[in-house]
Amino acid sequence: MPNRVYISFLRLPLLVRILVIALLVFLSFGISIHLLEPDTFPTIFDGIWWAIITASTVGYGDYVPHSFFGRLTAVILILLGVGIVSSYFGTLAAAAVTKQDAFSEGRIPYKGEGHIIIIGWNERSKELISKLTNSKYVQMIVLIDETLEANPVKSRFVHFIQGKGHVDETIIKSDIQNAEKVLITADRGNDELQADMNSILTLLTIKGICPQVKCIVEILTAEQVNNALRAGADEVIQSNKLTSVFMVNSLHSNGDGLLSNIVHELQDSRLSSYRAKEEEIGRTFNDVCHILLKKRFLLIGIQRGDETFLNPSHSLQIEENDHLLIFK
Known part of the structure; x- marks a missing residue:
């Protein structure tokens, strides 16, 4: 004894x-x-x-x-x-x-719920984290990266985990089961195809551990978009395609940077969607637009099934399963 x-x-x-x-x-x-x-x-x-x-x-x-x-x-x-x-x-x-x-140094697992997981440290994730931590409603962020030796963000709302995103142990440390969303950014240090392969591999790892978590993936090559969707991506961001849109707009706008200025003004706004309410069903797009303007919401379009209509006809009637696209 x-x-x-x-x-x-x-x-x-x-x-x-x-x-x-x-x-x-x-x-x-x-x-x-x-x-x-x-x-x-x-x-x-x-x-x-x-x-x-x-x-x-x-x-x-x-x-x-x-x-x-x-x-x-x-x-x-x-x-x-x-x-x-x-x-x-x-x-x-x-x-x-x-x-x-x-x-x-990112060796402590995170415990919490309702947090956002961002995989990959780069200029895009740096800018995103800066805006999220300085927003009105701050949400906890878990940053995962294998190249960093220490947390690059001095904020109590950012928890750093050092490791590879496609390794089970690293993902489990982020408390993936209780996360709200996951954003997988592309590693531009590799060639585009290799970067997309790494992103898809990370996506497969996450979905294998927690299938219900919403995953947003940045894809660089158009050929890999379908593969990302097959791997379970809830949303795919084609950053190269967005960049080309800006370039085309700049070529046709006499160098006034109109699109860039609009995007800059909308940085503090949030594009979101919601399912049409009972009192909005049957009304015209114009009527609902005026109702939302009184609430300081800007209605810009309707998502109906797989189709999205931006600035549709003002006489278009809102149907039961429509989703309204608004800027808050």
Whole structure:
């Protein structure tokens, strides 16, 4: 039985073991001084109080042993107690530093719910994280990247995990089961095809662990869009296609940067959609547009099945399963 207790004690964390030893020392010396000098230390609590103060500080002087054995006990306590207390606080400080380093270096798993996971550190994810952390309603972000050595964002709303996005262990550390969305960005350090293959492999890993989580994937080559959808992507962003749209617009807009200016103005707005409400069904696009304008929402189009109509005819009637596209 004593051997089992000793083995169980050794399995405790170092900090807990030192604390237990310190408490036993304080208790032992507190009882001993009470027994040696009951007049000076009327109760066991007084003895324990004296032991703690003597070992951890220079002592208050409210309790002082007078007998030879009492003072000898005090000397032993000082020599023994200083080492134990110093070890405890030294270990506590070292544990705190180690924990902070592990947190900064991305070795601590995230625990939470409703967070957004962003895979890949680049200029796009940097800009995105900056806007999300400075928005009105801040949402917790888990950043996963294998190239970084420490968290690049000094924000309490960003938790960094160092590792490869296509490795199960890394994804599990992000608490994927409780995540709201996952954004997989393309690694432009590789050629476009290889970057898309890595993104799709990461997507397969995530969907294999948590099929229900919504995944948004950045794809560079048009040929890999269908493969990303087959792998389970809920939404595919063709960043090269978006860039080409800007370039074409710039070529035909006499260099006034009209599209860029509009996008810049809309950075603080959010494009979203919602299913048409009962009171909106049967009304015309024009009527619903005026209703939403009073609520400071801008209606720009309708999504009907697989088709999207931007700025449709004002006489178009809203149907039951339509989704309205609005800017908030």
